[in-house]
Amino acid sequence: MTSDTRIGPIALPDTRARHVIQQLLEGSGVALNGDAPQDLRIYHPEFFSRVLRQGTLGLGEAYMDGWWECERIDEMACRLLRHGLGERAHTTTERLKYRLQSGFFNLQSKARAYIVGEAHYDLGNDLFERMLDPTMCYSCGYWKQAETLHQAQLAKLELACRKLQLSPGMRVLDIGCGWGSFAEHAARHHGVEVTGITISREQAELARQRCHGLPVEIRLQDYRDLEGHYDRVVSIGMFEHVGHRNYATYFQTIERLLDETGLLLLHTIGSNSSEISADPWVNKYIFPNGVLPSAMHIARASEDFLLMEDWQNLGPDYDPTLMAWLENFDARWNEVAANYNERTRRMFRYYLSVCAGAFRSRDLQLWQVVFSRGRRGRYDAPR
Structure with missing residues (x-):
């Protein structure tokens, strides 16, 4: 779905992936489908599983693909980092891959x-x-x-x-x-x-x-x-x-x-x-x-x-x-x-x-x- 066809955030099922992300966001000041400038508005049902599977790579690529929007991404990022999600947003596979690459090459x-x-x-x-x-x-x-x-x-x-x-x-x-x-x-x-x-x-x-x-x-x-x-x-x-x-x-x-x-x-x-x-x-x-x-x-x-x-x-x-x-x-x-x-x-x-x-x-x-x-x-x- 592109930005030209959006009317509003879609109604998303209460999936396990969504529940995990909601728990991670608790206390950060960033909400899902909220009204604040730093809140994420989700437009694709597979957004949650993609982010859990791919970490920051999945989050960024999902934005490029139009799966989510946020009026103030800068403030969203600031709040998430202050909440301690910077390190937790990197997957184990991603860390291991980079360490192997930089270690051998x-x-x-x-x-x-x-x-x-x-x-x-x-x-x-x-x-x-x-x-x-x-x-x-x-x-x-x-x-x-x-x-x-x-x-x-x-x-x-x-x-x-x-x-x-x-x-x-x-x-x-x-x-x-x-x-x-x-x-x-x-x-x-x-x-x-x-x-x-x-x-x-x-x-x-x-x-x-x-x-x-x-x-x-x-x-x-x-x-x-x-x-x-x-x-x-x-x-x-x-x-x-x-x-x-x-x-x-x-x-x-x-x-x-x-x-x-x-x-x-x-x-x-x-x-x-x-x-x-x-x-x-x-x-x-x-x-x-x-x-x-x-x-x-x-x-x-x-x-x-x-x-x-x-x-x-x-x-x-x-x-x-x-x-x-x-x-x-x-x-x-x-x-x-x-x-x-x-x-x-x-x-x-x-x-x-x-x-x-x-x-x-x-x-x-x-x-x-x-x-x-x-x-x-x-x-x-x-x-």
């Missing part, structure tokens, strides 16, 4: 590095241009004094530049440069030379256009193939694709590339748990082979190569960032609807909403960590 090897670029970042610049702000930042904004998404993204870029203590003429490496937001800002406003790398062809093409005329070089390249020497290194929203098997290689590579008195700014989403896992729906539809680091992962992997100078948590700022993206996405979807299908629209709405709820519940974090090679004096971090 390097899911983020050089041979597989471009998979996420092709699957997500190459989806279409037309869509991302309408969802993001004019900076084309696809990472958390800094809302301390900002009132709009654009202000928050400019503030984030400037905060990163200040933490790196940029000065004219410096050579800066941007690992995971995206559509060139940091490279363009740093080169234009701080007079530095930037080399940006990405594993997305669509990102590289648009980044070159955005940085035309500036001392910026954009490459389609894996970080493990980098050579050269840089005064500063920045990595914004890329470390989530590195993978636990490659964390040490990542920091060792940066140590090799970084000047003795240089600085690294690492901007990454972080997990509260050091368990190696990934949400199966996000892994399948949004960020294939992605895995979130914990604070322990970052500290242990970097300690042999770099000195940690500063650690700031901007996690709460990702909630308004994601909600602003969702607002842009909904407002401008009609401009690109002919290039995509309804399932893609529902996939993006679900992704943005659930992630906003995860940050609102403090289930996810966003860290900016500054490193040096330990051969410089006192470092005072700006805020």
Whole structure:
């Protein structure tokens, strides 16, 4: 049943699966077929058994298929996570499968590095241009004094530049440069030379256009193939694709590339748990082979190569960032609807909403960590 034919939630039989889910929801503030914005309205009788069988993968795919609706998926997700359903929503089979895969294989090897670029970042610049702000930042904004998404993204870029203590003429490496937001800002406003790398062809093409005329070089390249020497290194929203098997290689590579008195700014989403896992729906539809680091992962992997100078948590700022993206996405979807299908629209709405709820519940974090090679004096971090 599609959204075009719905009149209201269907009358569902009191099945065992439905009863189990109702018990799980008790006390969460989320109801079945209720009137509150965070309540689920069920349109397919097999919804309950699908979710019990497939966990979060089944829940997300059922939404993409039009089996349920919710006015505020972000608030639904936040309440469910605060209720402790995040871990219980992952099936035993799913956990075992991911542990076996990540245990025997390097899911983020050089041979597989471009998979996420092709699957997500190459989806279409037309869509991302309408969802993001004019900076084309696809990472958390800094809302301390900002009132709009654009202000928050400019503030984030400037905060990163200040933490790196940029000065004219410096050579800066941007690992995971995206559509060139940091490279363009740093080169234009701080007079530095930037080399940006990405594993997305669509990102590289648009980044070159955005940085035309500036001392910026954009490459389609894996970080493990980098050579050269840089005064500063920045990595914004890329470390989530590195993978636990490659964390040490990542920091060792940066140590090799970084000047003795240089600085690294690492901007990454972080997990509260050091368990190696990934949400199966996000892994399948949004960020294939992605895995979130914990604070322990970052500290242990970097300690042999770099000195940690500063650690700031901007996690709460990702909630308004994601909600602003969702607002842009909904407002401008009609401009690109002919290039995509309804399932893609529902996939993006679900992704943005659930992630906003995860940050609102403090289930996810966003860290900016500054490193040096330990051969410089006192470092005072700006805020």
